[in-house]
Amino acid sequence: GLRWSDRREDFRTEVLGLVKAQMVKNAVIVPVGSKGGFVCKRLPEGDREAVMNEVIDCYKTFMRGMLDITDNLVGGECVPPREVVRYDGDDPYLVIAADKGTATFSDIANGVAAEYGFWLGDAYASGGSVGYDHKKMGITARGAWESVKRHFRELGLNTQTTDFTALGIGDMGGDVFGNGMLLSRHIKLVAAFNHMHIFLDPDPDPEKSFAERERLFRLPRSTWEDYDKSLISAGGGIFARSLKSVPLSEPVRQLLGVKDERLAPSDLINALLKARVDLIWNGGIGTYVKATWQTHEQVSDRANDALRVNGAELRCKVFGEGGNLGVTQSGRVEFARAGGRMYTDSIDNSAGVDCSDHEVNIKIALNAIVADGDMTVKQRNELLAKMTDEVAELVLKDNYAQTQAISVIAARAPELLDEHARFMRALETAGFLNRAIEYLPSDEEIAERAAAREGLTRPELAILLSYSKMRLYDQALATDIPEAPFLAGELVSYFPAELSRRFSERLSAHRLRREIIATQVVNDLVNRLGPSFVFRAGEITGASVAEIMRAYAASRAIFDMPRVWKTLEALDNEVPAQTQIEMMLIVRGLLLRGVQWLLRHRRAGADIEATVNEFREGVRSLEESLPQPLDAAGRLALRKRAKQLAGAGVPAELAARIAQLVYLSSALDIVSVAGRSALPVPLVAGVYFELGARLDLQWLREQVAGLTVRNNWHNLAQSALRHDLHNQQRDLAAQAIARSAKRAKARDIVEQWMQQSGVELERYGQVMHELKALGQADFPMLSVALNEVRGLVQAHAD
DSSP, X not given: OEEEOOOTTTHHHHHHHHHHHHHHHGGGSSSOOOOEEEOOSSOOSSOHHHHHHHHHHHXXXXXXXXXXXXXXXXXTEEEOOTTOOOSSOOOOOOOBOOOTTTTTOHHHHHHHHHHTTOTTGGGSBTTSTTSOOHHHHTHHHHHHHHHHHHHHHHTTOOTTTSOEEXXXXXXXXXXXHHHHTTSOTTEEEEEXXXXXXXXXXXXXOHHHHHHHHHHHHHXXXXXXXXXXXXXXXXXXXXXXXXXXXXXXXXXXXHHHTOOOSEEOHHHXXXXXXXXXXXXXXXXXXXXXXXXXXXXXXXXXXXXXXXXXXXXXXXXXSEEEEOSSSSBOHHHHHHHHHTTOBOOOHHHHTTHHHHHHHHHHHHHHHHHHHHHTTSSOHHHHHHHHHHTHHHHHHHHHHHHHHHHHHHHHHHTTHHHHHHHHHHHHHHHHHTTSOOTTTTTOOOHHHHHHHHHTTOOOOHHXXXXXXXXXXXXXXXXHHTSSGGGOGGGHHHHHHHSOHHHHHHSHHHHTTOTTHHHHHHHHXXXXXXXXXXXXXXXXXXXXXXXXXXXHHHHHHHHHHHTTHHHHHHHHHTTTTTXXXXXXXXXXXXXXXXXXXXXXXXXXXXXXXXOHHHHHHHHHHHHHHHHHXXXXXXXXXXXXXXXXXXXXXXXXXXXXXXXXXXXXXXXXXXXXHHHHHHHHHTOOHHHHHHHHHHHHHHTTHHHHHHHHHTOOOOSHHHHHHHHHHHHHHHHHHHHHHHHHHHTSOTTOOHHHHHXXXXXXXXXXXXXXXXXXXXXXXXXXXXXXXXXXXXXXXXXXXXXXXX
């Protein structure tokens, strides 16, 4: 991203802030990336054409400067630049994205690339005349709107069907602001400001104001002065920021919650930022919110010092960051801890860079096909245009998935605080993270939050999510994960369907094949299981990153998770968002159990497909047989859980399926026993669950889940108890089956085993009776109980 900066005095500070945002934003795309900026020191005055010519000359100089030190590909071979001493390896990948002031410069950049014979051709700068125009697609705003929709959905409001108030930073001539304010016909834009005007409309008509905003957006250039003033509600108006003061009508005073009859423009904007509105939509330039403890000097945006407010002073419900750097990270955290809803700019507006990433990688593939004579340039361009809508869908899926991931983890943030803290420390030890630079909490702050039963906020989780992805991406590339045949579909799913259908074999030879697959796998894993999962799984099992990724891919396929997720996501605005999150957590729990089981019992198997084939049909058979194999108490609990979900609006069939997932946590144990005994899965399941009921193993499992966990050692002990209990129940089922008639019913098999276990069973019963009489069990008590279960297994060991 290369911008023409107008902050001559501190543009280095501006670019540094943008670099930080870009690094975490790039977690959803294939390459690493950064930001650049240039200032023009001697621009001519008055003549706009002369100004733009000078800016373009500066831009071209910057392009040439970078290409002069960038490797090139010639005939498939990497050619270093002349007279350049290289200390790193071959790296011919340099692409330029549109940015502030350079949004229309893509063809200019591609012209410079052509001048240098750079191998990427018009894939060098995305969004040109033959590419995906971000403003026409509205892709950056649409991506940020996914965040806005999710925030409001979790607050019980559907932005696409219900009116809501908004304050805007920007004007309709801008890409992100203009497109964003056209994404719902129910926006009541009560106020907005840019560098020239303040727009006030305290009680707008949603439909009429939408039509007028749309008209302004279609103009070649527009300002708030072009707005039809006859459509503005009583007491509103458009005021130049050059005025000494702005008169405030009664409706405006009510909106702001002030008594002043006039305010200076800077004071008015400050009051607007603190207005009680549903949404603040930032599509402009500048930093308008900081933390209480921060000084204006620390923010380094002098132009807006008089306007800026503190995060704790914001009274909006949701803050959408279509633009970069509108809020400091500490300001975001302060707002979030006060109950406000926001992520970060790197999450909200990542769709632009994501779209550029898709364009570049599509062009790399198609340009190779054109070079081989299998497609003309005209046919390539027609195909690119035809795929525009699907490229947008692929990009927006990433925005949807990341915001969902943060919200799901936020629901468990307090109990995951210790795990997140240890993960951050591990990243710091590896030299990968500096908590102070990213404004993540120190150990002292973490201790304070633990005492207050608070976890990381959404803005902090957003940073941790991105760092997790960046770290895992590097680790995945260093393994053979991208070569796994089972994961070849990840490459196909990255591209539009028509491209994958017509040129699947050519895509498999894509120059960035490994990087694309690694990016896809890492994003899906972290989005579904959280930023600290791989770290946690490694702690518990000692498994490597590659082993964890294989186990995740296998478990995801075994339990047919994509189908479950698609079904749950289709319930947006149909059921309460909290119900959706609860179901997502149930699904996540099953997946966690599946991954850990495979790491403990099938880690050596590097063949993902073989592992999936071993278990998938058996798991499906068990799922289809439920609730029949369960005991009476289990069937009753399942019906009760399903009824609760259905009462919240979940379709009955789906409610029943989600309720069953608790019992599928034992599926891999059951299928493994069925495989060894050559008996039907439903029969083995019947034995397994009947033994669980007779021996109160489900009660023990509930006691383990309810243990008070205060530190990592408690976490590890709880995990070990849970794992041990599953193992013992599996071994008991296998023993009972081995000692029975092969065609007996499940209940008969269990009855026969119990008759053979008289003395041991009597002792076990006494221990369980005493344990239940004491009420809530603790770690030592459950360890003793598990030892008694183990004794039952060992008593009949051959």
